[in-house]
């Protein structure tokens with residue numbers, strides 16, 4: 001086989017031949033999309049070769065593999081990353097220039113696969129990147145949703161969701177692998193297995209069968225030869241599903257019914273679960289993912305191993321939150337029913353194979369499934385859950401004899417108000433290690449949400465603080481800053497050893513360096529201003545403080561607290577047009593779940609405030625508010641390098657970790673934040689003087705919540721009252737008092753996340769921000785120190801911790 005060459009001439013030659021043989025066109029008639037696809041294929045060829053060598057090295061070494069099971073991956077655009085990782089960008093720029101296009105033109109065709117919602121999916125992508133970079137043998141498993149996270153648009157300020165047909169023009173980065181398809185069953189009946197006197201082995205006859213077809217995306221490591229893969233499953237009907245006779249009889253809809261039902265499984269990311277069918281479809285998706293993946297894991301294991309004893313030594317499966325937790329029961333079913341292992345041995349293998357990462361503290365985010373739904377969809381799995389629970393509760397009873405209350409609390413089955421399977425409990429019972437994603441989160445998990453488990457098995461609980469990949473979120477997102485850092489540190493090794501950023505601290509007092517640091521930020525703000533103008537029509541001032549709140553819209557994250565601050569500024573500037581305030585651009589970015597009506601209304605309010613502020617001739621000179629639509633990984637890469645201030649203002653004790661906070665700090669934004677999630681660790685590292693802290697801590701918040709009266713804050717704080725009254729008066733709704741009344745009612749009536757209690761402290765803290773901003777050199781110094789001391793938040797460090805403490809895997813070098 002001809003191997004790809006490494007020179008410019010080889011690259012050019014490959015481009016021409018891919019254009020010709022793969023796209024079937026010529027230079028003269030190629031479209032922009034042909035240009036992009038050709039480039040992508042040419043870069044991909046370079047990765048394929050490395051992937052082939054990786055596969056061979058892994059086969060040879062037969063190492064312990066990490067299998068990462070995740071319902072979500074937010075990978076971001078692939079072209080820029082793969083050019084960097086193959087060191088071919090230097091070829092492309094001159095070739096593109098000769099052809100009269102820019103790399104940026106070509107990149108605009110690169111569609112990001114939106115196979116996730118937010119932090120959890122992006123974390124999965126960062127960990128996969130770091131595993132490859134650290135030469136860890138790993139495979140990610142996920143679902144190839146036909147439609148990823150919806151595209152957000154605004155109509156009259158309200159969010160409208162448009163389907164994300166991300167593969168419409170074809171995705172050059174993935175390889176279909178139909179030979180590795182799997183068959184998955186649902187519904188049906190179970191019966192006793194004749195050969196099993198214990199009654200623990202049974203036979204399941206599914207009532208419906210679908211195929212899972214994989215394709216894989218390549219995940220290259222940076223600065224190494226390893227290329228791992230993420231395998232994504234798409235549901236297909238079995239071949240017999242097309243009803244030819246019905247079609248012949250003109251019953252076209254009925255003829256394809258089975259096909260449609262099967263393919264719906266991987267149709268969309270997170271089917272709406274407000275209906276019974278939606279809930280069932282979501283569970284079906286989850287089981288589909290784990291059933292396909294486990295069969296594939298076993299297939300891979302058996303390529304080099306025989307018997308089952310070595311299974312936990314060769315296979316470690318990380319459950320990314322509760323979505324893939326049905327894998328615990330599926331592995332038991334495979335081992336006991338299909339491979340005829342005895343229950344105890346199967347359970348010991350299962351428990352030693354799985355680990356579980358919990359990403360939340362919100363009780364409503366810990367999944368539970370109605371027993372009735374599980375029984376119908378996965379009858380055999382429900383039996384297995386009952387059996388696991390039975391043996392587990394015996395263990396509990398032996399440890400705490402007679403403690404019925406504890407049994408009830410620990411049980412995998414919730415009895416009241418309705419019978420449900422608690423997936424987090426199943427995950428903890430079926431795993432060796434359980435981890436939270438930031439120190440506070442892990443501590444609170446063990447003290448509250450999973451307290452009984454932490455008492456029962458303290459050794460199971462670990463903390464692994466999240467991290468982010470510096471390759472995407474510094475090098476690719478912020479080339480100007482990367483160049484300056486490299487120049488200062490002497491080489492690019494900081495990209496794989498992020499603690500080296502500490503070397504910047506030595507120049508944090510050097511005025512010439514600070515000047516250059518500020519110039520980088522300003523240039524990034526000019527770029528951002530162009531993006532913002534293009535997407536919103538609003539012109540923003542690159543010299544204004546760029547105040548950024550980018551994340552999913554969720555009540556606990558408290559975008560409404562930020563908005564109350566904006567409205568206070570608006571009121572002040574209207575009353576005192578000459579007031580000396582720091583010019584600011586407040587940039588929001590984020591989507592609200594389609595069924596999350598209160599947050600959709602809040603988005604609408606943000607847009608309405610933006611419209612009022614930006615068109616006010618007096619206010620808009622000092623304050624701008626923008627909400628560019630469709631926040632995603634690509635847009636994050638535009639916004640983060642330009643941010644001066646990072647808003648991390650969730651109610652303490654609610655944000656598990658946050659990772660946007662890390663990306664922003666690494667790029668030199670200063671954080672204004674509460675003592676929540678990883679903010680605490682960021683503050684510990686960057687130093688209290690370089691972090692704007694405000695608000696209740698987790699304990700104070702929990703105490704206050706017991707007897708909380710938001711109205712009292714409203715009544716005693718004139719600024720707060722004025723801000724809320726401005727909304728209530730219909731100022732942002734052309735006088736309509738009813739449109740945003742639910743926002744006001746929610747703040748005054750319930751204020752679930754104590755925004756009003758934190759309001760005054762937040763305002764005072766914003767005044768400290770203003771004061772600090774007025775000394776631009778001091779601000780730049782703080783900014784440098786934020787980057788310099790955030791090396792800890794590299795996902796390479798996160799992966800190393802998983803490897804050392806949980807996975808116990810070793811790297812395999814690829815020649």
Ligand code: CBF
Pocket residue numbers: 118119120123359360437466655656657658659677
């Ligand atoms: O751990 C990664 C992220 O996961 C979430 O986004 C999640 O979906 N549970 C959390 O909300 C974040 O705090 C966390 O950083």
